[in-house]
Amino acid sequence: MLRIQNAKSIAGTLINLDIPSEQEATIDATGLTLLPGLIDPHVHFRTPGYEHKEDWRTAAQAAISGGYTTVFDMPNTLPPTVTLELLKEKKSIIDKQLKEIGIPLRYQLFFGADKQHLNQIAKVKGQVIGIKVFMGCSTGGLVIDDDESLNAIFKIAAAENMLVAVHAEDECLMNQNKKLYVENKEYAIHSKIRNIQAAVIAVEKAIHLTRIYGTKLYILHVSSADEVELIQKAKQEGLPVYAETTPHHLFLNDSAYATLNGKAQVNPPLRASKHQYALFQAIHDGIIDTLGTDHAPHTLAEKAKAYGDCPSGMPSIEVALKLLLNAYHENKLSLNEIVSLTSKRAKEIFNLPETNDFVLVDLSKQTTIQDSQMKTKCGWSPYAGLVLTGEPVYTILNGKTYPAVT
Numbered sequence: 512m513l514r515i516q517n518a519k520s521i522a523g524t525l526i527n528l529d530i531p532s533e534q535e536a537t538i539d540a541t542g543l544t545l546l547p548g549l550i551d552p553h554v555h556f557r558t559p560g561y562e563h564k565e566d567w568r569t570a571a572q573a574a575i576s577g578g579y580t581t582v583f584d585m586p587n588t589l590p591p592t593v594t595l596e597l598l599k600e601k602k603s604i605i606d607k608q609l610k611e612i613g614i615p616l617r618y619q620l621f622f623g624a625d626k627q628h629l630n631q632i633a634k635v636k637g638q639v640i641g642i643k644v645f646m647g648c649s650t651g652g653l654v655i656d657d658d659e660s661l662n663a664i665f666k667i668a669a670a671e672n673m674l675v676a677v678h679a680e681d682e683c684l685m686n687q688n689k690k691l692y693v694e695n696k697e698y699a700i701h702s703k704i705r706n707i708q709a710a711v712i713a714v715e716k717a718i719h720l721t722r723i724y725g726t727k728l729y730i731l732h733v734s735s736a737d738e739v740e741l742i743q744k745a746k747q748e749g750l751p752v753y754a755e756t757t758p759h760h761l762f763l764n765d766s767a768y769a770t771l772n773g774k775a776q777v778n779p780p781l782r783a784s785k786h787q788y789a790l791f792q793a794i795h796d797g798i799i800d801t802l803g804t805d806h807a808p809h810t811l812a813e814k815a816k817a818y819g820d821c822p823s824g825m826p827s828i829e830v831a832l833k834l835l836l837n838a839y840h841e842n843k844l845s846l847n848e849i850v851s852l853t854s855k856r857a858k859e860i861f862n863l864p865e866t867n868d869f870v871l872v873d874l875s876k877q878t879t880i881q882d883s884q885m886k887t888k889c890g891w892s893p894y895a896g897l898v899l900t901g902e903p904v905y906t907i908l909n910g911k912t913y914p915a916v917t
C-alpha cells in the first residue's frame with residue numbers, strides 16, 4: 512500500500528489516500544497539492560527511426576518528471592505507423608524500451624492515415640486511440656492533401672466508430688505562400704507561409720466532413736482566435752468536435768523568433784500575441800478541451816540549420832505542467848482548468864479507464880528552466896532561462912512513486 516498523507520486537493524481540503532501498491536511506503540505530502548496524473552494526447556517520441564532525437568527511455572523519464580503518466584504517440588515515425596504490422600512492431604519496440612528503463616508509462620498510439628493503406632484502418636480498430644490525418648505536410652511524409660482520400664477516411668472512421676485527429680493546415684495554400692517567400696530565409700517567414708488562413712481552411716474542411724459523416728473529430732494544436740471561432744460554432748451546432756492547444760501556442764508568440772531562431776519553428780507556427788489571449792479565453796469558455804504538448808524533439812544541430820532545412824517542432828513534455836502552474840499564479844488559469852486540460856477532458860473524449868495515477872505538486876516552489884536539467888534526449892527547452900512558480904514533486908504511476916524533480 513502506498514499512503515499519501517496530508518495532501519491538499521485543488522479545492523484546498525486535506526486528503527489522505529491509500530493506493531494499492533507492491534510498495535509499502537508513506538509520502539508525507541504536507542504542503543503539496545494532489546492532481547490526477549497528466550495525460551498528453553499528443554507526443555512525438557520519434558521511435559522507430561529517429562532515435563537520435565528521442566526514444567522511449569529518455570521520453571518516459573521526461574514525461575514522468577513533468578507529471579505525465581499517459582501519452583498518445585503520433586505515427587510520423589520511420590517507418591510511419593500505417594499498417595497493422597507496423598503498429599505491432601512499434602508497440603513491441605516501445606514495450607522493450609519502457610521495460611529497460613523501468614517506467615511502465617501508459618501509452619496509446621495514433622494510426623497514420625495513408626492513401627495507400629486506407630484498408631488498414633478497420634484492421635487496427637480497438638488497437639489505436641484514433642486516426643491521425645496530416646492535412647498538410649509536416650515532419651515525415653504522411654500527408655492527405657486530396658479531398659477524395661479525406662472523405663474516405665472520415666467515412667471509414669465514422670463507420671468503425673473511430674476518432675479522427677487532424678493536423679489542420681491546408682497544403683495548397685501553404686505551397687502558394689512558399690513561392691512568395693523563396694528569397695527570404697528568416698525563420699519568422701514560417702508564420703507567414705503557414706498563415707492562419709491555412710489553418711482556417713483546413714479546420715473548416717474537417718468540421719464539414721464531421722457534419723457529413725458524424726465522425727468524432729479531434730483538432731490538434733489549435734493556434735488562433737480564428738480556429739477557435741469555427742470550433743465554437745461547430746460545438747454549438749452539436750457536432751462531436753474537440754479541440755487541443757499546446758504550451759507553445761499559449762506561452763510563446765511570434766516575437767520568440769528574435770531570441771530562439773530555429774528553435775521557435777513549429778507547426779502550426781507561433782502566432783501574434785493576441786491569439787494567446789484568445790486561446791486562454793477559449794479554455795475559460797470550454798471551447799478548447801485539452802492541452803497536448805506536441806512534444807517534438809529535434810537535436811540542437813538540426814534546429815541550428817538555416818530556414819528551409821530546419822525541422823519544425825520543439826520539446827515540452829517536462830515543462831508543460833510548470834508553465835500551467837505558473838499561469839495559475841498569474842491568474843490566467845484555475846487549478847480546475849489545469850486538471851480539465853491535462854486529464855479530465857482527455858479521459859472523457861478518448862474514453863480512458865480510471866487509473867490511480869497522480870502527481871503531487873508544490874505550488875509555491877520557484878525554479879529556473881535549464882537545458883542541463885532536461886531528460887529529453889535532445890537536451891534543450893525553448894523555455895530555458897524562464898523562472899516559473901510551481902513544480903511537480905512526485906509522480907505516482909500504477910502504485911509506484913517517481914520523484915519528479917531533478
Ligand SMILES: [Zn+2]
Pocket residue numbers: 553555585805807
Ligand atoms: Zn504533432
